[in-house]
Amino acid sequence: MCRNIKPLFNFEPPATKNEMHDAALQFVRKISGSTRPxxxxxxxxxxxxxxxxxxxxxxxxxxDTKAPPKNREIVAAKARERAKxxxxxxT
Structure with a gap:
């Protein structure tokens, strides 16, 4: 999966239309092999x-899920730590 496409399900607040658009755009870029058509x-x-x-x-x-919604800030902090x-x- 493309690294720039982030999970959007089960977050509080829910994914925005802009986040969905960005994920769709990144997906089309990936499968078309082109960033600009x-x-x-x-x-x-x-x-x-x-x-x-x-x-x-x-x-x-x-x-649908029974799991509690994820906190965006906590998920982002964990991702930054993994990237570090x-x-x-x-050294």
């Missing part, structure tokens, strides 16, 4: 982003 492919590229964003919204609305360890320069 050519003029010939622009319509298809952004149509795919919109369709995936709708699917993400539908999925997140339909999912992963990318630490050897």
């Amino acid at each position: 050519s003029q010939a492919n622009e319509a298809a590229f952004y149509e795919a982003v919109e369709e995936i964003e709708r699917s993400v919204r539908k999925l997140l609305t339909a999912l 360890l992963r990318y630490a320069r050897p």
Whole structure:
């Protein structure tokens, strides 16, 4: 999975429309192999982003869990700590 696509389910507050759009855009970029489509492919590229964003919204609305919602700040802090360890320069 692309590292820039973050889990969006079961957070408090819930994922925003902007977060869903960003995830959809990153997914389309990954599978198309292009960060910016050519003029010939622009319509298809952004149509795919919109369709995936709708699917993400539908999925997140339909999912259910008994687990308590995750705190965004705590999850982000843990990710920063993992990155520090992963990318630490050897001394």
